[in-house]
Amino acid sequence: MSSTPISSSSKELLNNNSSPSKPRTRSNRRRIIALIVAAVVIIVLAVVLPVYFTVIRPKHDHDSSSSSSSSGSSSSSGSSTIATTGGDGSVVTTDNGTQFTYNNSFGGFWVNDPANPFNDNAQPNSWTPPLNTSWTFGVDRIYGVNLGGLFVTEPFITPSFFEKYSPVAVDEWTLSVAMANDTASGGLGQLETHYATFITEEDIAQIAGAGLNWIRIPIAFWAIETWANEPFSEPFLAKTSWTYFLRVLEWARKYGLRVILDLHAVPGSQNGLNHSGRLSPVNFLSGNMGMANAERTLYYIRVLTEFVSQPAYRNLIPIFGIINEPLLGIIGKDQLTSFYLEAHNMIRGITGYGEGNGPYIAIHDGFQSLASWADFLQGSDRIILDTHPYFSFGGIDTSPIAIDDANGNPGGKWPLQACNAWGPTINASQTAFGVTIAGEFAASPNDCGYWLVGVGPESTNPQCPEYDDYPNYNDSMKAGISNYVLASMDANQDWFFWTWKIGPNSTGLTGAPLWSYQLGLQEGWIPKDPRTATGKCASLGLAPDPFNGTYAAWATGGVTSSIPASSSASFPWPPTTISNAVVPVTLMPTYTSTATIITMPAATFTAAPSSVTASVNGWFDAQDTVGGVLTVAGCTYPDEYNGIFTVTPTAPCTGPTS
Numbered sequence: 001m002s003s004t005p006i007s008s009s010s011k012e013l014l015n016n017n018s019s020p021s022k023p024r025t026r027s028n029r030r031r032i033i034a035l036i037v038a039a040v041v042i043i044v045l046a047v048v049l050p051v052y053f054t055v056i057r058p059k060h061d062h063d064s065s066s067s068s069s070s071s072g073s074s075s076s077s078g079s080s081t082i083a084t085t086g087g088d089g090s091v092v093t094t095d096n097g098t099q100f101t102y103n104n105s106f107g108g109f110w111v112n113d114p115a116n117p118f119n120d121n122a123q124p125n126s127w128t129p130p131l132n133t134s135w136t137f138g139v140d141r142i143y144g145v146n147l148g149g150l151f152v153t154e155p156f157i158t159p160s161f162f163e164k165y166s167p168v169a170v171d172e173w174t175l176s177v178a179m180a181n182d183t184a185s186g187g188l189g190q191l192e193t194h195y196a197t198f199i200t201e202e203d204i205a206q207i208a209g210a211g212l213n214w215i216r217i218p219i220a221f222w223a224i225e226t227w228a229n230e231p232f233s234e235p236f237l238a239k240t241s242w243t244y245f246l247r248v249l250e251w252a253r254k255y256g257l258r259v260i261l262d263l264h265a266v267p268g269s270q271n272g273l274n275h276s277g278r279l280s281p282v283n284f285l286s287g288n289m290g291m292a293n294a295e296r297t298l299y300y301i302r303v304l305t306e307f308v309s310q311p312a313y314r315n316l317i318p319i320f321g322i323i324n325e326p327l328l329g330i331i332g333k334d335q336l337t338s339f340y341l342e343a344h345n346m347i348r349g350i351t352g353y354g355e356g357n358g359p360y361i362a363i364h365d366g367f368q369s370l371a372s373w374a375d376f377l378q379g380s381d382r383i384i385l386d387t388h389p390y391f392s393f394g395g396i397d398t399s400p401i402a403i404d405d406a407n408g409n410p411g412g413k414w415p416l417q418a419c420n421a422w423g424p425t426i427n428a429s430q431t432a433f434g435v436t437i438a439g440e441f442a443a444s445p446n447d448c449g450y451w452l453v454g455v456g457p458e459s460t461n462p463q464c465p466e467y468d469d470y471p472n473y474n475d476s477m478k479a480g481i482s483n484y485v486l487a488s489m490d491a492n493q494d495w496f497f498w499t500w501k502i503g504p505n506s507t508g509l510t511g512a513p514l515w516s517y518q519l520g521l522q523e524g525w526i527p528k529d530p531r532t533a534t535g536k537c538a539s540l541g542l543a544p545d546p547f548n549g550t551y552a553a554w555a556t557g558g559v560t561s562s563i564p565a566s567s568s569a570s571f572p573w574p575p576t577t578i579s580n581a582v583v584p585v586t587l588m589p590t591y592t593s594t595a596t597i598i599t600m601p602a603a604t605f606t607a608a609p610s611s612v613t614a615s616v617n618g619w620f621d622a623q624d625t626v627g628g629v630l631t632v633a634g635c636t637y638p639d640e641y642n643g644i645f646t647v648t649p650t651a652p653c654t655g656p657t658s
């Protein structure tokens with residue numbers, strides 16, 4: 001099947017390897033599409049964000065942004081004075097005109113430069129390089145949080161939605177169907193209200209003020225589009241979260257936070273879990289629709305790569321997590337490797353190779369040991385291994401956390417267990433694989449928490465009542481959890497807590513308290529300064545691992561080699577077999593690349609000169625003109641999420657005319 005559309009499109013992309021620095025010409029078709037998209041976006045933004053950036057006068061002094069000031073520098077207009085930068089204690093005026101005080105005792109300062117909205121001078125704290133300066137993996141430490149539940153819902157993060165539509169809503173698919181039917185409550189518009197209110201500018205300011213420096217933002221494929229033609233009829237709210245994603249990006253830029261764009265839900269579901277969009281069998285790269293869903297996913301990865309590689313977003317989004325938690329055990333290691341190799345070649349065909357050319361590509365470990373990824377794809381360019389260390393989902397362990405260990409350390413066995421389980425393996429992976437991060441972890445050693453394991457009864461762990469009852473935690477409980485968190489941070493080294501915020505359940509309380517960084521900061525089991533975690537594992541007796549803090553040059557784009565032909569031959573695209581399919585790969589449904597391509601819009605800034613904003617058109621590589629994926633006319637497709645054929649194909653379907 002080497003003539004499938006995806007193969008030929010990526011070959012074409014690969015031929016453009018050396019193109020990024022060449023001047024670009026756009027086809028008329030693409031220019032017209034871009035103009036239409038831009039017009040739609042301007043209208044949307046004009047409606048949704050009427051005062052965003054417009055209340056700010058277009059004057060900015062670059063020097064003022066480089067100094068941390070406790071009062072804030074201002075530009076004034078006749079009737080109002082609005083600051084353009086400020087440090088601890090400065091007053092921030094939000095896009096809706098309300099004000100709050102920025103608290104940052106770590107030397108961080110925000111920058112809001114109306115004349116250059118892509119100003120990357122801000123710094124979240126004194127020890128984090130400003131966005132305009134390159135990040136040195138292994139030296140600069142990632143202290144991050146996820147914005148879980150914002151653009152991809154989960155029952156335990158926004159229980160109020162799932163309580164309202166219980167018991168039918170168990171994932172975003174069923175939630176969306178139930179909401180759409182409930183027009184009296186605003187239908188699917190309820191999700192847009194959630195995007196607009198769940199995470200505010202104050203949250204982002206608090207993240208910077210908490211000594212953190214990165215955020216990981218999960219988004220779903222339906223931010224780009226949904227398919228409504230039978231048999232697809234995807235009920236998700238389409239093309240809406242992107243506007244709010246852009247808004248969060250600009251807040252992140254303002255406070256100097258770097259971003260991982262995390263593609264968290266892909267067509268067909270990559271893991272069958274509720275947070276993949278739909279509880280279902282895995283139909284991404286598995287099952288009869290496995291190839292088609294993978295082709296569509298590659299297309300969305302391409303669209304997002306074109307967006308994040310633009311100079312205006314490159315400093316802000318240095319990492320693209322191309323697919324969250326694919327279930328390797330179902331999909332297969334070779335198949336997933338083929339997909340990662342294909343995605344790598346497509347992405348680097350757009351961005352070019354080597355340091356500074358487009359984002360790092362984060363891949364998840366597929367729930368396998370880090371050691372099993374050693375030496376992965378030799379010759380690849382800037383791939384990060386993302387692991388999600390949790391003890392929560394491995395069965396019930398009732399070892400107490402509200403006691404001291406034999407040496408008087410709070411937390412019982414849990415802190416040292418975190419150090420032992422994660423520290424040495426992550427350090428070893430930093431040598432053997434390259435850049436390795438913990439894209440998710442939590443403060444809980446178990447799966448207690450209201451609807452954490454899905455809508456319905458809570459975990460059967462008998463300790464759940466005491467873990468859930470955070471308003472009554474005693475000092476031993478808080479000290480134990482705190483020590484477990486510090487040990488986890490130290491072991492993980494470069495980490496993202498899951499998640500920043502948990503919405504209240506029907507009692508008004510946080511149902512899964514140990515999964516909210518914000519709550520932990522308030523209640524005292526999350527450190528006010530994450531640097532205090534440094535050395536925790538050594539203090540508990542763990543012998544430090546040899547990783548010396550300097551990544552091999554091949555891991556960070558310092559040398560550009562190429563993937564040996566033997567790898568490409570061992571991991572062909574498409575893979576030679578696909579699990580759980582009733583037909584050979586050659587007979588599986590695929591797509592054409594004839595759709596009008598989707599370009600994701602950039603934010604618009606009415607106060608900025610067009611000389612600054614005009615080139616930011618959402619598409620980095622103008623020579624990448626291969627179309628988007630589309631069903632082949634005349635072919636029938638089984639259901640995207642179960643792949644069951646009504647008639648099992650006996651010949652490849654290439655459409656009636658070929």
Ligand SMILES: *[C@@H]1O[C@H](CO)[C@@H](O)[C@H](O)[C@H]1NC(C)=O
Pocket residue numbers: 065066067120121122123130132133
């Ligand atoms: C980067 O930002 C810092 C402030 O954080 C500023 O001092 C410096 O001049 C900026 N560098 C460039 C190249 O713009």
Ligand SMILES: *[C@@H]1O[C@H](CO)[C@@H](O)[C@H](O)[C@H]1NC(C)=O
Pocket residue numbers: 168177178181182
């Ligand atoms: C749709 O809403 C009506 C009430 O407005 C309700 O009776 C019905 O069960 C709902 N259907 C679904 C599929 O949620």
Ligand SMILES: *[C@@H]1O[C@H](CO)[C@@H](O)[C@H](O)[C@H]1NC(C)=O
Pocket residue numbers: 094095096097098200201202
């Ligand atoms: C205005 O923005 C602030 C901070 O982003 C938010 O807390 C507040 O709810 C918003 N107010 C309105 C009326 O939207």
Ligand SMILES: *[C@@H]1O[C@H](CO)[C@@H](O)[C@H](O)[C@H]1NC(C)=O
Pocket residue numbers: 100101102103202205206
């Ligand atoms: C900063 O601290 C003040 C005083 O404690 C508080 O009122 C304000 O809400 C804080 N700002 C943020 C963004 O949390």
Ligand SMILES: *[C@@H]1O[C@H](CO)[C@@H](O)[C@H](O)[C@H]1NC(C)=O
Pocket residue numbers: 154272273274275279452453454
């Ligand atoms: C739903 O997701 C949570 C994690 O967010 C996981 O613990 C749980 O097992 C999932 N439930 C189902 C039924 O997929």
Ligand SMILES: *[C@@H]1O[C@H](CO)[C@@H](O)[C@H](O)[C@H]1NC(C)=O
Pocket residue numbers: 402466473474475476477
């Ligand atoms: C603290 O709370 C935990 C959990 O409820 C309990 O097991 C422990 O005995 C309490 N410790 C003290 C000193 O009260």
Ligand SMILES: *[C@@H]1O[C@H](CO)[C@@H](O)[C@H](O)[C@H]1NC(C)=O
Pocket residue numbers: 450468469470505506507509510511512513
């Ligand atoms: C809501 O959260 C609280 C605090 O964790 C918990 O005690 C309660 O059981 C949760 N759910 C309900 C329906 O009360």
Ligand SMILES: *[C@@H]1O[C@H](CO)[C@@H](O)[C@H](O)[C@H]1NC(C)=O
Pocket residue numbers: 419422423424427490491537538542543544545546547548549
């Ligand atoms: C991991 O390596 C770092 C140096 O990069 C070292 O400081 C730390 O102690 C090591 N951690 C463990 C758990 O071995």
Ligand SMILES: *[C@@H]1O[C@H](CO)[C@@H](O)[C@H](O)[C@H]1NC(C)=O
Pocket residue numbers: 431548549550551552553
């Ligand atoms: C650290 O290790 C890397 C490879 O893992 C090596 O290239 C580098 O020379 C080492 N640096 C020091 C200072 O030992």
